[in-house]
Amino acid sequence: MVRYRVRGGNALRGTAFIQGAKNAVLPMIGAALLASEGRTVLRNVPIIEDVRRAVELAEAVGAKVELHEAERTLVIDASRLTSAVLPAEIARRFRGSVLFVPALLHRLGEAIIEGIGGCNLGSRNLDFHYLGYKRLGAVVDEGESVIHVKASGLAGAPLYLDTPSHTGTENLIMAAALAKGTTIIENAALEPEVLDVIDMLTKMGARIGGGGTGFITVEGVDELTAVEHQVMPDRLDAGVFAMAAAITGGEVNLVGASLEHLGVVRWKLEQMGVEFATDGAVLHVRRDRPLRPINVITDTYPGFATDLQSPIMTVACLADGNSYIHERIFDGRFALAGELNKMGARIAVEDSRAVVHGSTPLTGTDVTAHDLRSGIALVLAGLAASGETVVSPGYLIDRGHHDLAARMKALGGDVVREISSSS
Numbered sequence: 001m002v003r004y005r006v007r008g009g010n011a012l013r014g015t016a017f018i019q020g021a022k023n024a025v026l027p028m029i030g031a032a033l034l035a036s037e038g039r040t041v042l043r044n045v046p047i048i049e050d051v052r053r054a055v056e057l058a059e060a061v062g063a064k065v066e067l068h069e070a071e072r073t074l075v076i077d078a079s080r081l082t083s084a085v086l087p088a089e090i091a092r093r094f095r096g097s098v099l100f101v102p103a104l105l106h107r108l109g110e111a112i113i114e115g116i117g118g119c120n121l122g123s124r125n126l127d128f129h130y131l132g133y134k135r136l137g138a139v140v141d142e143g144e145s146v147i148h149v150k151a152s153g154l155a156g157a158p159l160y161l162d163t164p165s166h167t168g169t170e171n172l173i174m175a176a177a178l179a180k181g182t183t184i185i186e187n188a189a190l191e192p193e194v195l196d197v198i199d200m201l202t203k204m205g206a207r208i209g210g211g212g213t214g215f216i217t218v219e220g221v222d223e224l225t226a227v228e229h230q231v232m233p234d235r236l237d238a239g240v241f242a243m244a245a246a247i248t249g250g251e252v253n254l255v256g257a258s259l260e261h262l263g264v265v266r267w268k269l270e271q272m273g274v275e276f277a278t279d280g281a282v283l284h285v286r287r288d289r290p291l292r293p294i295n296v297i298t299d300t301y302p303g304f305a306t307d308l309q310s311p312i313m314t315v316a317c318l319a320d321g322n323s324y325i326h327e328r329i330f331d332g333r334f335a336l337a338g339e340l341n342k343m344g345a346r347i348a349v350e351d352s353r354a355v356v357h358g359s360t361p362l363t364g365t366d367v368t369a370h371d372l373r374s375g376i377a378l379v380l381a382g383l384a385a386s387g388e389t390v391v392s393p394g395y396l397i398d399r400g401h402h403d404l405a406a407r408m409k410a411l412g413g414d415v416v417r418e419i420s421s422s423s
């Protein structure tokens with residue numbers, strides 16, 4: 001059992017190194033399995049639990065994988081895949097397991113999905129993925145606990161998504177990349193991670209047009225080759241470190257962050273009184289005035305990222321006035337409010353809307369991470385609280401943030417990662 005022990009009161013100052021993007025590297029590991037010859041090299045890989053699970057899953061289907069932690073590099077040899085089964089004990093532990101299906105379909109003619117995991121955020125359907133596979137010619141047998149997808153060769157087709165699903169878009173692009181003929185995907189996701197995956201697939205030989213327009217065209221090719229690719233910076237990790245500076249009234253330099261990818265998150269933090277400045281490739285963030293309240297409406301990119309809704313809810317607790325948050329992507333993402341209220345916050349939730357009545361001083365206590373982002377949001381709360389905050393289970397934070405305690409400590413934050421044998 002891992003937990004994070006946080007003692008608040010220090011304004012964070014110094015330099016933070018932003019990791020590679022979890023939500024880009026996971027589809028890239030899936031993409032690497034599409035190459036039937038040679039070794040793929042991924043650089044700037046975040047050393048997080050989801051990557052470890054993805055490595056285990058790739059090995060379970062027969063790939064040879066080396067994770068060079070110090071070099072943050074993955075080397076993947078998928079020349080021999082031996083099993084079409086995504087075993088429950090690994091696949092149920094992270095969402096990215098769904099991204100292995102296209103490679104198994106192309107390489108082995110079937111994928112047997114014993115489970116898909118991911119953060120518990122309410123309903124997380126996969127119907128767009130399965131409908132898309134069916135339109136490309138696959139047979140999808142949705143059993144009670146196992147889903148069996150079979151295809152003896154996929155063929156391009158016009159596809160659409162009811163809403164621009166992030167992994168749905170990546171999966172259908174990968175399925176279409178080796179299908180015969182042309183596929184059109186309407187209402188495709190625009191997230192920077194999706195564009196990074198398209199870049200990698202294009203290097204591999206895929207013919208993909210329209211990335212970033214919502215209307216993607218894929219001309220199927222006969223084979224894809226192994227390539228080297230540098231994973232883009234994690235905009236969610238960058239957002240968290242910016243908010244850590246904001247909530248503690250600190251001043252940090254972010255190395256490896258992209259201001260452009262923060263998008264609306266940057267403008268919302270500016271409204272709250274946070275300042276951003278770029279100095280060449282370094283992003284400088286500071287807050288030296290009282291926090292102002294805000295309105296946040298989450299949306300698919302370029303809207304406000306749902307994964308940063310939890311951390312900004314924590315920052316809003318310290319803002320002078322009422323903040324309004326409308327969560328439009330997931331129907332179960334407000335479990336954090338109850339935990340923050342235990343620390344002294346006053347947050348009222350009704351359906352998909354929350355009102356954060358600020359400013360309330362926060363007091364440390366034992367709190368529960370219900371998912372990755374509520375976990376990191378509670379670490380931020382701990383940084384601003386009096387006394388000690390203990391956040392568990394820490395595994396959920398480790399799913400998405402590399403070496404968090406050391407990176408916070410380097411900024412003067414008193415964050416300790418503990419492993420205990422008891423729960």
Ligand SMILES: CC(=O)N[C@H]1[C@@H](OP(=O)(O)OP(=O)(O)OC[C@H]2O[C@@H](n3ccc(=O)[nH]c3=O)[C@H](O)[C@@H]2O)O[C@H](CO)[C@@H](O)[C@@H]1O
Pocket residue numbers: 023026095096123124125126127128129130163164165166167168300306307329330331
């Ligand atoms: C590994 C990864 O990249 N995870 C990210 C990805 O998750 P993920 O790709 O699972 O998120 P989606 O964009 O697919 O889901 C968004 C919404 O669409 C619904 N939906 C989705 C697919 C489908 O077939 N049917 C359906 O109804 C979901 O229930 C959810 O309400 O995007 C989310 C939204 O930006 C982020 O929070 C996650 O961090």
Ligand SMILES: C=C(OP(=O)(O)O)C(=O)O
Pocket residue numbers: 094095096117118119120121307372373400
């Ligand atoms: C929801 C998230 O991840 P996943 O889709 O992997 O559960 C997240 O990163 O906050």
